Amino acid sequence: MAGYDAESGGAGRGLDGLPVMALSVRESCRLDADGVIETLRPHEAAGYLVREPHLIVSRPAAARRLNLSEFQAFDLLELYAFVRPARYCLPTLGGLMKALSLDLPVATLEDQCMAMRAVAERLLAEAGAEIWRYRAGAERVAGMMARAGWAWGPMVMGAVRRFPDHSRDDGLRVWTALPEWEDMGPPPPPGDDPVDPASSESRLAELLGNASETREGQRRFAAAATHSFRPREMEGGPNMQILEAGTGTGKTLGYIAPASLWAETNGAPVWLSTFTKNLQRQLDQELSRLYPDPTRKARKAVIRKGRENYACLLNIEETLTAVMQRGALPLGGGADRDSVLMGLVVRWARFTRDGDMIGGDFPSWLGAHFGAARIAGLTDRRGECLYAACQHYRRCYIERAGRKARHADLVVANHALTIAQAANRYGDPDLPKRLVFDEGHHLFDAADSAFAVALTGLEGGELRRWIRGKESGGATRARGLRNRIEELIADDADAKALLDGVLEAARVLPSDGWASRVAGAAAMTRFETFLMEVRAVVLARANNVEFGLAVEAGVAAPPPALLTAAGQLAEALSGLARPMVALAASLLARLDEDADILETGDRGRLEVAARSLKLRAEMVKSWMEMLLSLGGTVPDIFVDWFELDRVDGRERDVGMRRHFIDPTKPLADMVFTPAHGVLVTSATLRDRAADKEGDGWAGVDLRSGAKHLPVTARRLAVPSPFDYAAQTRVIVVNDVNRMDAAQVASAYRELFLASGGGGLGLFTAIKRLKATWDKIAGPMEEAGLPLYAQHVDPIDTATLVDIFRDDPHACLLGTDAVRDGVDVPGESLRLLVLDRVPWPRPTLLHKARRDAFGGTAYDDMQTRMKLAQGFGRLIRRAGDRGVFVILDARTPTRLLEGLPEGVVAERLGLAAAIASVREFFGR
Template sequence: MEDLVLQAEMEGADIQAVPVAHVGIRTVTFLDPDGVIEELDLDDGLSRVSKTPHLVLNRVMAARRLGIGSLQAYDVLELFAFVRPARFCLPTASGLVAALSLDLAARTEEDMCMALRACAVRLLADLASETYRYRAGSGRVATAMARAGWLWGAPVMSALSGLRDDSREDGLAVWSALPDWEETVPPPPPGDDPVEPDDSKNRLAQLLGDNSEEREGQRRYAAAATHAFRPREFAEGPNLQLLEAGTGTGKTLGYIAPASLWAENNDAAVWIATYTKNLQRQLDQELSRLYPDPRIKQKRAVIRKGRENYACLLNIEETLRAVMMRAGMQGAALNDMILMGLVVRWARFSRDGDMIGGDFPSWLGGHFGLGRIAGLTDRRGECLYSACAHYRKCFIEKAVRRSRQADLVVANHALVMVQAATRMDDPDMPRRLVFDEGHHLFDAADSAFAVHLSGQEGADLRRWIRGKEQAGSTRARGLKSRMDELTADDPEARQHLDWLLESARSLPGEGWLSRVTGAVAATEFEKFLMFVRAQVMARSSERDTRGGHGLEASVADPVEGFIDAGARLSLKLDDIQKPMTALAVSLKRKLIEDGDMLDSGTRGRLESAIRSLTLRAEMVKLWVSMAASIGEKVPDEFVEWLEVDRIQGRERDIGVFRHFVDPTKPFADVVLSQCHGALITSATLRDHKDKNAEDSVSWYSADVRTGAQHLMIAPKRLSVSSPFDYQKQTKVLIVGDVNKNDPEQVAAAYRSLFLASGGGALGLFTAISRLRSTYAAIAPDLEHLGLPLFAQHVDPIDTATLVDMFRDEKDACLLGTDAVRDGVDVPGTSLRLIVFDRVPWPRPNLLHRARRAAFGGRHYDEMLTRLKLGQAYGRLVRRADDYGCFVMLDGQTPTRLLDAFPDGVEVQRLGLQEAVEIVRDFTDLKR
């Protein structure tokens, strides 16, 4: 380490002269240049760090803990993101140490201070090294960031100055350095050779290797999964296999085995869909077993997401240009320049340009705002396609083309559903699908097939049609600029386009929400929203309006004037839908009539424009119907309600919301019925209460939640039990003497239980407010005792990264809600206790009430609750040597819900004191 310090000092980076501050929950620990350690309370710590910039870890979190808006500091995370772009690092002191392969401890506050300095020294030394692999373009980026006021600018430029950059690459113009994608020959029609059960089991054995333990359940699973990879038996529906696999079965490799064989034998892709990004990452790791050579894996396996996940090079260019014009300004301009500098460094070395869950530093969203990150993607469908100057280098286009040539495409449920709905006649659509996390299909379909006639949706459509109508730094080109060239020689198409542009003025414009809430609506759409809001407010109680949640009201018996407002809006929307449809028809005619004279780029733009116009025209057509039918009976297959959407009491959207009562019906019609084979799998496909029934009845909950009941051809079904001994490995405790309505008692119970387990604890909550109050009450005590506490909705870090941090720290604790419950996969000693604050009953909103009536009343509520409890409990044991306790702090937990837990697991009802003793004794097995 002394050599690294000397080298950094020789290069002019006097990082040793910068004091270090580690900001905790209660105190700030300082390390001065002479090596003196001092601990101050937050107030005194704030006074010191405000006077001179310190070396810190995560300046945004540090500022939040200090109670200030921003902090000028040398953030080691920012330095890491610059020096090692597109490389993984947990945003913790131990994460930095591990990423840099330093032999240092990072447990105590003093350790962390020393580690932060050592990490900074190492990173600056890396920059100055002859073998530094990310040098290309770095000097230009560092110069721009330094001029904007980035504190790391001078040390970074000093470290870089000793070596010549032979590439002379302009690192800011990152698009110029990226390779072009190449058009490939369209693949032939897929074959239809079956995968035999024995072949699937043999491939599984290859994936596992010679020294692995053979699991009979996994072999049965791999053999059964081949039903989805045989020629379709009936034209009326796919070969559908429902496979429930208990935790520890090894289902991922169990379906990769037959899927990879089918893809290889038939020269076509199998799409594997997940619900959580966490599982996508796990799948990516598992596929390395199938393709150990990274170069082969790059070609044969593709992680595919929606367009809004990928960096848009044109958005990056135009945002960077606007930021550069303001370079040197303070505040937001400085932050924007730091962000854009780190973004272009990342884009230069990224594997695939995925900004949401890929190799992009996830903590940057908390640093600079998720909105800024999302603004660099194609989230609004404004792509220019072949008219874009960066089209040949586009990350999205590369991913699309790679997926056409791949064997396995790992996507998410939403993308598969959207693709199926918008490209039903496309011969390139995948015909073999695997849906992992199948218990989430109902929710994914609910989102995919819902229609929202809301202010936000209307404003987005106006922006898509007319572009950004006020000055600003972000790009938002309207249809005119995107289609000028395509309609230049077609007067009729130009007329339709002009009509559409003018009609779109009736949609909500910039600032619509303040006008609607202030009763000064500017358009018919906004006037309609005023009536929506008025009815919701009139029918909400005072208690509802004071709360932080959204507000709802029935569409029945509209307030005076609402029906007329809906009728007027429907006419305005019809004036948008008609030219939109007519423009799509004109472009379709051009594509057919002039097809032999069009280059491939123009053809692609036309096809994309037609698809986008048609899709949005269908949506507006539904809006017309919804607006015109205010006051009429809602069709039986739908549930419709009015809503004022709020977050922490602040309104953010207003509208009429329509959902399918059973969203698996359109899922079955649009997705399942169009493919030839589908496998739906999960550890919890069935409600545990069904499992002791007759076979056809025992799968009722699975059929209802996956859409299998809507297919003419019955699925094949198999359940493979978990190999774990849950009776021996777990304890389930229900604490009956804690008042769940008293925040202080709840927080005290969490503190006692977390201390009893020595950390390694996951706290689950059914309400964000209770999570935050518990965090505030217990965080100082846990920190004082050396137990790190992370919390969703508190820490400015995304959920997936919080889970990674929790997994990495053996004695950490994590608080979260549903997203944490579904995304946690923490085998080993890092998870030995789960505490649930209360029974996770479904939220009693209007949508749930309709579904409750349709699916069995109280039994439906209990089924959903058991599935949630089963999912949460399933996080506890991930491998054969795991042990742990599952604690419910709700003494009113009904006995009929306890079927959520595996057969034979004893459930004990007891007091908190006894629960603490059991947790302490039982979790010693894991420590």
């Protein structure tokens, strides 16, 4: 490919001279520069792509399909990301056409080739138009990308130079174009005026509008939710309302109504917490009903995520500087992918809504194009922030979001962040006093993750990087503790000595390359020696070493060598914790002693550093407690075990883990108790089988943490308005051998064909998912039914679900992550197939909880809930119809009792099941 010619302004080969390639599973189509159409087999298509850059959609998808490594291409997705930065688009040809309002035939591969050329023409014309809204800084960025060998560079330069850029933006130094945030005074203490049911119902009516039909269940929900927005009656006893709202009730607006009223009346935010980032996005869309004016919405509603989700401007600057120092590529060279990535990143950073790179307006599919690790490296994922010492501090996306949240009415967060905020800042007056937990059936799992302790190689290495920063070569830009606080304590000899002590003691933590040294019995530190002994115990005691998953071993009767290593590591960690605690105390003392001279930025840095040190010192102390308990008695509230974590058979991590048997106890203590009102809601909270015996709420109290509060929670179940008996069909297929991959794959193929698409296949193992995709992708595509798959397609899960939702003929294969995050109304999801009963995975943690919470009854409850949640994905609105299929003849009837009342499962052979699906959908 010719390099970029700065003198010619990017003139060179135009679109008419580009060959185009459209790909499918079995064959491909090539349109050459002369308009000749050629049908190709996969190896022929691969040969063409390697020899010459083609116009395609998604280079990673093409590489995956044709088993290619790096190759040059004119990728339409990259062109779109440049021309329309921070604008949503599905990473498919159909998604591009929809975003550009192009209505062209794409039924055949030949049609697709012509449509791809039309998409490119539209995008280049847009970039060359006088009224192009994204012109600011574009020429400088395009020039850098062109010099780096970006295929589109010359053509884009030719387009953007048609009209001058009057913005004067540098383009590359994007931070100079971002507005600075301004500090506002601390908000006054929140009021405590109640929200009454009548007011809540009135606000609900406003949200729905005059044209909407009143739903009795939704009205009851909005009225009952007000209990969480009344003054609490006793310290440590929040008003807790548990609301199960069947699908179709409209629970989201049902709690937005009283929450927004309380926030407006009392001048304080309400946090609305969901389980997944995808659900955060859906909730944000619902808030547009409350705030139709985008400017007002930006002030009143804020999405909050962990720092690791947001772009770090300093990381962007340092990475951009590094790639630009490489200079232009020689003629004929391939593209510098890092430079191309950074060009697209700075274009996005100039126009993004909030700087969210994980689930926000950042093109998520860029991770597949350039590597997810490169994207993650641009966020604040290591706790390395310099805060006020950073030159970009006053333009920082993260700081801006945090400040907006303090003055907003509604803060949309996820369970992980909400729990972490409360647990890590216990007693902080800025914490919200009113909390809403949507998707409340995930609270147990969220709390389990939040309060677990992992004494592992990865965690130890992360702590070492946080303390010591970058110690070796490579792309990491980790900034250590010395970088963050040294100038703040320059005149304090004692604090400097403590800092030196922390840095020196941290040498015991695992350094780069620890995993290979541990596996090769060549440990360099006490920490690595402990990991080496743990690994040996796991391999000696585990039963499933030959499989590719994580393997576990109990902590009982540890060998002498392991006990010795644990004792020595505990001693070394004690030597690390002491100076960390002392340094934190010294920094806090500085806040008091120098209160009259410290600038605001320095105060903030001292406070953040002290809090971070205390938190990490507490983690180190927890590690010590775990080590010292080896060979003795583990506190009965915990379960400990050793684990060797593996991915695709490769060792990833090793160490010792500790979880609460009941994680809702710390959830209640640290999150619920300080609050004044808590609302927990979901479509599936009760175990319906237990409810028939009058004990359905007992399981809810167990999983939500309500049983640990001194005040009894109020409860209400609002039934779904849907007629599930008429709208659904449930089939257990009883003649497919679930151990035979070929039989399972053929069952999926024929069921998907029978429904005409709109099928979601859920698997309990990634290996079986991949095997099924390999066997059926070709036949499905030949039948006009595109098949997508998690862990196969180089696309993140949320985007895969979006693609699936967009095409009623598509089918999707996935795991639990898809089941929990999918919300696909209408025909796009009309058939859901499980490969087998989703029993709990038999881990040591599960065994401990099973023993504590009721034995087989606990297993049954968990499995019934998963089946109910999966079934609930089928019917999302009144006109939906769907079939729920389980390919497991061993499905016990008692597990199906968790399905809605009136739904009766049929046990059929595969042929009869296929006929039933055809008949149900009128095919």
